[in-house]
Amino acid sequence: MRIAAMLATMLLAGWTTAAMGAAPYHLIPGAVPLDSGPDGNTIVLDAPKGLIVFDTGRHPEHAQAIIDYAKARHRPIAAVVNSHWHLDHTTGNWDIRQAYPHVQVYASGALEGALATFLKNSRVQIATMLADPKTPAAVRDQLERGVAVIDNPDRIRPNHIVAKSGPMTIAGRRLEVHLAKFAATEGDVWIYDPKTRVLLSGDLVVGLVPFMDTACAEGWSKALDSIAAVPFRTLIPGHGPVMTRADFLTWRNAYNAFVDCGHSTADKKACVAGWMKDAAEFIDSDHRDYVSEAADYYLTTRLRSSPDEQQRYCKPLKAS
Ligand SMILES: [Zn+2]
Numbered sequence: 591m592r593i594a595a596m597l598a599t600m601l602l603a604g605w606t607t608a609a610m611g612a613a614p615y616h617l618i619p620g621a622v623p624l625d626s627g628p629d630g631n632t633i634v635l636d637a638p639k640g641l642i643v644f645d646t647g648r649h650p651e652h653a654q655a656i657i658d659y660a661k662a663r664h665r666p667i668a669a670v671v672n673s674h675w676h677l678d679h680t681t682g683n684w685d686i687r688q689a690y691p692h693v694q695v696y697a698s699g700a701l702e703g704a705l706a707t708f709l710k711n712s713r714v715q716i717a718t719m720l721a722d723p724k725t726p727a728a729v730r731d732q733l734e735r736g737v738a739v740i741d742n743p744d745r746i747r748p749n750h751i752v753a754k755s756g757p758m759t760i761a762g763r764r765l766e767v768h769l770a771k772f773a774a775t776e777g778d779v780w781i782y783d784p785k786t787r788v789l790l791s792g793d794l795v796v797g798l799v800p801f802m803d804t805a806c807a808e809g810w811s812k813a814l815d816s817i818a819a820v821p822f823r824t825l826i827p828g829h830g831p832v833m834t835r836a837d838f839l840t841w842r843n844a845y846n847a848f849v850d851c852g853h854s855t856a857d858k859k860a861c862v863a864g865w866m867k868d869a870a871e872f873i874d875s876d877h878r879d880y881v882s883e884a885a886d887y888y889l890t891t892r893l894r895s896s897p898d899e900q901q902r903y904c905k906p907l908k909a910s
Pocket residue numbers: 629630676678679793801828829
């Protein structure tokens with residue numbers, strides 16, 4: 591009877607399975623559709639003051655799934671942590687801020703440089719696409735959502751800057767928060783929880799293919815070394831299914847081999863084939879063509895571009 595009463599109290603307080611140790615996190619998987627941009631994975635952690643949401647996705651449906659989960663748990667979203675500024679991880683900040691005006695948003699300061707450069711250029715490209723009547727309606731919605739946050743960056747901007755690695759108390763919960771500089775972006779935040787040995791990597795680890803649009807290849811490799819040095823058992827990547835430590839080590843080898851191949855004189859096709867083989871366990875059959883095209887694109891634009899271009903994201907982004 592007493593246990594039943596205790597359970598009822600915990601359920602009312604929202605302290606369900608997560609607090610009882612059965613599931614130390616809740617994953618809302620990000621979709622990677624073939625006809626529009628991806629959503630990053632969202633991971634929800636319990637904290638004394640409410641829920642901590644790690645990454646908020648791009649599409650409204652993804653943001654709504656996060657809010658629906660919080661409502662079902664009867665717990666407020668107290669904090670958002672963004673792994674990096676890419677819009678497939680931050681656009682939902684606005685939806686969450688509207689539903690939970692007191693939410694505290696944590697991220698690196700890398701958004702500012704991106705707004706002055708990469709996102710400014712994206713804004714020009716988006717305007718061209720929106721002006722083209724051939725742009726399909728579904729893509730148009732996504733583009734307009736992108737424009738809305740680029741034009742109103744306060745919607746996604748952090749109000750707490752993660753400037754260094756170290757323990758941090760977020761929504762009353764102590765976590766090891768790490769900052770990787772000049773990796774997938776100018777500042778990538780990843781989290782390790784020593785109690786549960788769960789690591790949230792953001793896009794430093796991505797199931798299908800490393801999204802290298804704003805990557806410093808060498809810095810990224812160093813960030814993977816820092817992740818490997820932590821005794822995690824479970825790693826939740828920025829996109830794709832949950833990984834074991836062995837999965838991560840396979841992925842890291844595949845990443846390093848891809849970058850080495852990109853910097854060698856090997857045929858580009860051989861580098862793409864190398865990625866498809868080394869990372870085969872992280873690529874589902876529906877996404878094989880998508881991954882192979884993306885790998886080819888990143889080889890051309892990031893690993894085989896001019897030395898200056900290759901180093902573009904290895905230093906702070908500044909408007910030219
Ligand atoms: Zn992503």
